Amino acid sequence: MSKILLYILFYPLSVLPFFIIYRFADFFGFILNYLIPYRKKVIEQNLKQAFPEKSKKELAKIRATFYRNYCEIFFEGIKILTIREKTVRKRIKVINDEAFQLYSTEPKGVISLSGHRGNFEYLGQIAGLVLPLPVTGVYRPFKSKAFESYRSFLRKCKV
Numbered sequence: 001m002s003k004i005l006l007y008i009l010f011y012p013l014s015v016l017p018f019f020i021i022y023r024f025a026d027f028f029g030f031i032l033n034y035l036i037p038y039r040k041k042v043i044e045q046n047l048k049q050a051f052p053e054k055s056k057k058e059l060a061k062i063r064a065t066f067y068r069n070y071c072e073i074f075f076e077g078i079k080i081l082t083i084r085e086k087t088v089r090k091r092i093k094v095i096n097d098e099a100f101q102l103y104s105t106e107p108k109g110v111i112s113l114s115g116h117r118g119n120f121e122y123l124g125q126i127a128g129l130v131l132p133l134p135v136t137g138v139y140r141p142f143k144s145k146a147f148e149s150y151r152s153f154l155r156k157c158k159v
Helices: 005-015 016-036 039-051 056-079 085-091 098-103 120-131 145-156
Strands: none
Touching: 005 056, 005 145, 016 056, 039 056, 056 120, 056 145, 085 120, 120 145
């Protein structure tokens, strides 16, 4: 699947309102959890290691929540194609950015690390809007060349 085909497929989704995007996430989260168990064994193994005290029922609930969140992040990422700056600023709040402001005038620059908490794709969008420094993200590329090309394109979108 080429980048152009992915764009043609995803652009109509990107113009949908968030409440519909989240219904897609619910649906596909269910599909991945129950019908097409994407990396289910790996996820279950990781959850058992992280939460050895949890019952199978509790772990199954956490797994279902993971799949839904995974799909939310995926569909929110598609939304980057058409999202407006006002919406990004409303959805993402940067707090304690004084350090960036303080060090923005120094020639050394700043390194900031972030985990995968919430939608990390939005982080690059908002960082470019509110921080007085150039922003560069470091990540591991996708195995699919077409999907990597498409995601790289999304990451370069400006709101």
